[in-house]
Amino acid sequence: MVKNLKLGDLSITGLKDISRFSIPVKKLFPDFDHSILRKNDPLPESVMSKGLIHLTIRSWLLRQSGKNILIDSCVGADKERPNHPAWHKRDGMEWLNALKQQGLKPEDIDIVLCTHLHADHVGWNTKLENGVWVPTFPNAKYVCGKIEYNYWNNTYKETDKHGAFEDSILPIVKKNQMEFVEDGWDLIKGLKVQFRPGHTIGHLCLESDRGALFCGDVLHSPLQLRHPELSSAFCSDPDLARSTREKLLMEISESGGYLIPAHFADPGWTKIKKFTTGYSEIT
Numbered sequence: 462m463v464k465n466l467k468l469g470d471l472s473i474t475g476l477k478d479i480s481r482f483s484i485p486v487k488k489l490f491p492d493f494d495h496s497i498l499r500k501n502d503p504l505p506e507s508v509m510s511k512g513l514i515h516l517t518i519r520s521w522l523l524r525q526s527g528k529n530i531l532i533d534s535c536v537g538a539d540k541e542r543p544n545h546p547a548w549h550k551r552d553g554m555e556w557l558n559a560l561k562q563q564g565l566k567p568e569d570i571d572i573v574l575c576t577h578l579h580a581d582h583v584g585w586n587t588k589l590e591n592g593v594w595v596p597t598f599p600n601a602k603y604v605c606g607k608i609e610y611n612y613w614n615n616t617y618k619e620t621d622k623h624g625a626f627e628d629s630i631l632p633i634v635k636k637n638q639m640e641f642v643e644d645g646w647d648l649i650k651g652l653k654v655q656f657r658p659g660h661t662i663g664h665l666c667l668e669s670d671r672g673a674l675f676c677g678d679v680l681h682s683p684l685q686l687r688h689p690e691l692s693s694a695f696c697s698d699p700d701l702a703r704s705t706r707e708k709l710l711m712e713i714s715e716s717g718g719y720l721i722p723a724h725f726a727d728p729g730w731t732k733i734k735k736f737t738t739g740y741s742e743i744t
């Protein structure tokens with residue numbers, strides 16, 4: 462049963478594309494050292510076991526003011542990802558079924574926000590139709606950061622090792638369905654875009670005035686609550702990613718709102734409080 466978080470008139474539901482995706486901890490967090498783990502307070506097995514960090518790949522479905530909004534669109538189906546066999550030419554049915562279970566069809570999605578343009582955040586943006594990539598959500602306005610788009614647009618031939626920019630972003634731009642936004646832009650009333658760079662050069666978060674912060678890949682794992690200093694191997698600017706993460710965690714712990722990253726295990730949202738040098742989850 463999929464859990465739903467209700468904050469006033471905002472409804473939040475996770476749509477999973479890949480329930481569990483495991484990476485050696487040192488591969489994800491190059492600066493990780495086992496000696497930093499708290500002896501008397503082990504991380505749950507859902508977070509880390511046998512030297513592997515476990516992540517979930519999910520979109521967030523937000524329903525508010527009659528709008529159906531997606532934050533990020535996971536890995537997707539049929540994508541050519543030879544550099545990542547688990548993502549290569551998937552059927553993607555888990556994600557489509559998750560959307561269907563919410564009583565929705567792709568045609569019903571009004572807005573798709575791309576926090577950043579990594580391959581596991583934009584895959585369902587497009588689908589393969591007669592050999593051509595077309596928008597999966599024909600009636601949606603897609604939104605991404607202006608800085609993020611400009612960076613990938615200028616460099617993707619050299620920097621995009623999965624080809625996601627070409628098959629999941631450019632077809633949206635070609636159909637004039639992509640809007641480029643900056644810090645402070647209102648997605649709808651009560652949902653504001655925040656510029657939080659570091660993981661990528663133009664990474665965006667989305668803040669709800671109902672008390673939630675959708676923070677994309679500003680952090681990947683609860684391990685980074687305990688150790689906010691750990692940036693991932695996929696962060697384009699690890700030092701900036703670190704200072705962005707530390708600032709964000711401090712803000713959310715002080716506001717008492719929900720922290721909602723892209724890759725935490727179920728339910729995927731948490732509240733945090735300051736604890737020694739890092740943060741702990743409020744259960």
Ligand SMILES: [Zn+2]
Pocket residue numbers: 577579660678695
């Ligand atoms: Zn990412």
